[in-house]
Amino acid sequence: MSAPLLVEFYLKLPQPQIGDDPDLLQAGMRESMNAFRDAVGAKYTEGTLQRLLTSSETSIRRAAALATGLIGTMRSNPHLSGVLRDTDTLVRKFAVESLWEIWFRGGTPDQNGQLQQAIRLPDIAQTLAALDDLVRTAPDFAEAYNQRATLYFRRGEYARSVADCETTLRLNPYHYGAASGMGQSYLRMNRPRAALRAFRQALEINPSIENLRDTIRGLETALDDAAREGGE
Structure with a gap:
C-alpha cells in the first residue's frame, strides 16, 4: 500500500479557518474523522502505520500519527512514543493525542x-x-x-x-x-x-x-x- 494514498485521505480532512463556526466545525470534523478512520482501516494495517511514523516525509508522518490513534492498539504505544521527539510540531501533537486514545483503549x-x-x-x-x-x-x-x-x-x-x-x-x-x-x-x-x-x-x-x-x-x-x- 502506497504512502501517498494515506496522505490523500489525510488531506481530505477540513482545515479550520479563522471565523469558522465552532459547532459546525466540530460536527464536520467528527464526520470527516470517521471517514478518515474507515478509509485508513480498509487499506492499512497497524504495522504499516507504525513503519510510516518514521517516514522521511513530514506529511506521511502526520497522517500516520493521526491514523494510529484511530485504529491502533497498545502495540503502537512505543512507536507513537518514539515520535514525541519528532521535529514537526503537528506530528508531535498528533502523537500525544493518539497516545491518549490508545491508552483509553488499553483494556478489553x-x-x-x-x-x-x-x-x-x-x-x-x-x-x-x-x-x-x-x-x-x-x-x-x-x-x-x-x-x-x-x-x-x-x-x-x-x-x-x-x-x-x-x-x-x-x-x-x-x-x-x-x-x-x-x-x-x-x-x-x-x-x-x-x-x-x-x-x-x-x-x-x-x-x-x-x-x-x-x-x-x-x-x-x-x-x-x-x-x-x-x-x-
Whole structure:
C-alpha cells in the first residue's frame, strides 16, 4: 500500500479557518474523522502505520500519527512514543493525542466501556467506586489506575495518587501523564526531590511538555539554594 494514498485521505480532512463556526466545525470534523478512520482501516494495517511514523516525509508522518490513534492498539504505544521527539510540531501533537486514545483503549472492549462510564459519573464517590471495581477485574489496565490517581489527587489523597501513578508506569512505562501527576502529588506532600525526579521522568518520555521545563528549573534552583543555606 502506497504512502501517498494515506496522505490523500489525510488531506481530505477540513482545515479550520479563522471565523469558522465552532459547532459546525466540530460536527464536520467528527464526520470527516470517521471517514478518515474507515478509509485508513480498509487499506492499512497497524504495522504499516507504525513503519510510516518514521517516514522521511513530514506529511506521511502526520497522517500516520493521526491514523494510529484511530485504529491502533497498545502495540503502537512505543512507536507513537518514539515520535514525541519528532521535529514537526503537528506530528508531535498528533502523537500525544493518539497516545491518549490508545491508552483509553488499553483494556478489553468491555473494560474500555467501563472506564468511559466511570469517568463520566457526576459524583466523585461513584467514580472512585467504579474505578475500584475496574482495577480489581482488570489489574493490567494501566489507564484505569491513572484515572484513579487523578481522582485521588483531586481528593487530596496524594500518597494513594502516587501509588497508582507508580502502577500506571509499571504497566505503561511511556505514560508521561502519570509521571507528571506523580510529581504534582509529591509537591503537595512537600517532597521536592521526589517531585523533581518524577518531572524529569515525564520530560524524558515527552520532551514537548514545555511547562515542565520551568517547573524543573524552579525546583532545581530551590533545592540548590536550600543546600547552600544548609551548608552555611
